[in-house]
Amino acid sequence: MRNLIPYFTLGYPDNETLTHFLDIMPVDKINYIEFGFPSNDPRYDGPVIRKTHNVGNSNFSDEVYSKYFEYFHKKHIKMYSLSYYSDIRNRFDSFIDYLQKRNFSGIIIPDLIIDYFSEGKKIINKLTEKGFEYIPFFSPATPDSIIKDIASITNSWIYYGLQPSTGIDIPYELDYTTERINELLPGREITYGFGIKTDEDIKNLMKNGGSGVAIGTYLVKMIDANDEKGFVDYINKMRGVLDE
């Protein structure tokens, strides 16, 4: 099954609304889920996701979400945390312990190899030792040698952001993008994210060897509009497109 990874920032827009959307989500249509732990400085996100962090920050409650973590775990959906290293650096070990206790499979850290490059490998190796997946996060600006290097010390799938940050729309060449990453990392599972909206995008990414997509900004818009039906339909439809 190809990866369909919905993204939610915990605590946005409030706990009640978010848990309601998690309740109605067609779980059999997804296999991974990504939870953003609200950041104080979500600097590599676009305005839509940035806002979710600012709001989520004051609402997050482990008591509310631990039940959901339990629920997704039981449904065999792999959970990944999206966390900025700048927020967790001072409590890194305890935060990873917490995620493991809550049955998360791994973590995506968008700022690690950008802002903390010299600490990067040490942190990645530490996660591997703990049996926790580090999901390499690459973007068009990641140099070739770094893509190869970081990928080689991990075994997990790769998160490739098609845009310089979430929810923005800079023109790019899809074919060339996939060709480059396939060439650098032959045989590796590549999941694409950032700015994916249409069926056409997804079809082309899959045709070119992609293993899945992550959807964030687009879901936030539906949550904002309280569009339950649109949300459920969208997840169902995306699964259909992925498996075509």
Add this chain to the structure above:
Amino acid sequence: MITTMNKEIMPDKWYNVVPDLPEPLAPPRDSKNDISSINLLNKILPKEVLKQEFTFRRYEKIPDEVMDQYEQIGRPTPLVRARNLEKKLNYSGKIYYKYEGATATGSHKINTAIPQAYYAMKEGVKGVTTETGAGQWGSATALAASLYGLPAQIFMVKISFEQKPLRKTVMNLYNGNVVASPSNLTAYGRKMLKEHPDTPGTLGIGISEAVEYALDNDYRYMVASVMNVALTHQSVIGQEAKKQLELIGEHADVLIGCVGGGSNFGGFTFPFIPDGDDTEIIATTANEVPKFSKGNYKYDLMDSAGILPEVRMYSLGADFVPPTIYAGGLRYHGASPSLSLLINKGRIKSDEVSEEQVKDALKIFANTQGIIAAPESGHAIASMISYVKAHRNEKKTIVVNVSGHGYLDLSIFGEKK
């Protein structure tokens, strides 16, 4: 069509250093919380320019139409062995200079103005707009726009506008419209004029005005420097130089260039980066604008108004008002992110020179090689001379980029400053 003679030296692709950097380049960041200044670039830059700004393609094909214009404006530019200068300095190594002053507009700036105007024209926009310091960029923009039949609105830093009236004449001859910045044409300009009526202007203010003007008039903004795409286009300088050296069987031991935003420097030196670490690379700035020694490596605004995204670079602060030095093109507060990263990692070294050194260097260069270099380029020459003095017995092959000629900057020799 490129004549056979030039075809051998002129590259048919631009080189982009981003995929070859030693660490990931920090992405640009929105400067405001509620809107995306990155997304706004869609309305500021021609689509193709924007695509190239964010590309990781190592090589980008130069369109045939641009190749043709490159040849028309004097590419390839000469690479000359400065034997007279070697003799004068009593140097036992070799000195070469790449002379961008030989282009039609008198500097390297035309190398990126042509493709940017070309892409704007292809997109069918109403016109192009930009800022200019010393006037080299404004001249290049005006000519490039005129070649493609587009009007150009140019915001010239006020102090230069006043000190260099001939530049205005040049831009007018190329069909450009020029105003002193801050100006009354934009809200930001009017605000600046009200709050700081005596401001000499800065490149940061000029950029802010041009970007606002582009957004309000369905124009596109032309990027002089700092952004990656300008450095990529400028790579014709370094690629040509490499080829020219290869043809005469030379290997560059040292490359030296001056840095305003980093476009001539990046264009000249980056094509040598993938070849390994055995070429020493030195970036020279003015003492008065000590961005690499006194600036911080951090996210900062490219323009003073904060319309453009923030980028991580060496910066003295977007509101830094540099002394009104003789080399207007070096007054910018920051430097291109890719260059900043390479400096931060130690791959590229930096040097600073004083006005006195620059004037001496310009004089020596004029009376040995006959070339009256731009004051900006004078920094690179001064830096090269001090390198020669410090490494007298090492017999190195030094290549310096002379980014422009200084015929319209001669007043620096007449005034006290």
